[in-house]
Amino acid sequence: MNQMEKLTVQSYEMIRVVGIYLQQTSDRDLQELLQQHLPNFLQCYNRLLEFSEGEELQVLLMQSLQAMLMVQEEQPPQGADLVACSYLQDMQQMAAAYAKAAIEIANPGVRQFLENSFLVINRHAYEAWQYVMKRGMTMPVPDACREAT
DSSP states (O other), X not given: OOHHHHHHHHHHHHHXXXXXXXXXXXXXXXXXXXXXXXXXXXXXXXHHHHHSOTHHHHHHHHHHHHHHHHHOOSOOOOSHHHHHHHHHHHHHHHHHHHHHHHHXXXXXXXXXXXXXXXXXXXXXXXXXXXXXXXXXXXXXXXHHHHHHO
């Protein structure tokens, strides 16, 4: 699977996970945050499909998504604190994937889209981080920080 296909699958998964998070939390502030972010994830997903190879990608995506859904039958996080922390970690992974793809793709239009998407995801991650800090939650130390020390 190439970089764009991986991003498309990851974007689809993010949309699915946000839907689960919306169901898992009753916290109004977190629900509003997720509802504000969801249209941007949908827009990114749709743009990725536009840049991709059409029907061939659709078949690959469906096969990949079916495999992912079979593997990921784990219990989603419960409560606003765990949902917010999980969401923030999901966005960190997604931002890293978009940044990596932007560096590796030569097409200027796709590259610009990936750079802009990274910035949007980065802003969303910061908003989620602000929500976490406002509630006085402590975040686990990211793996990258743990490895650097």
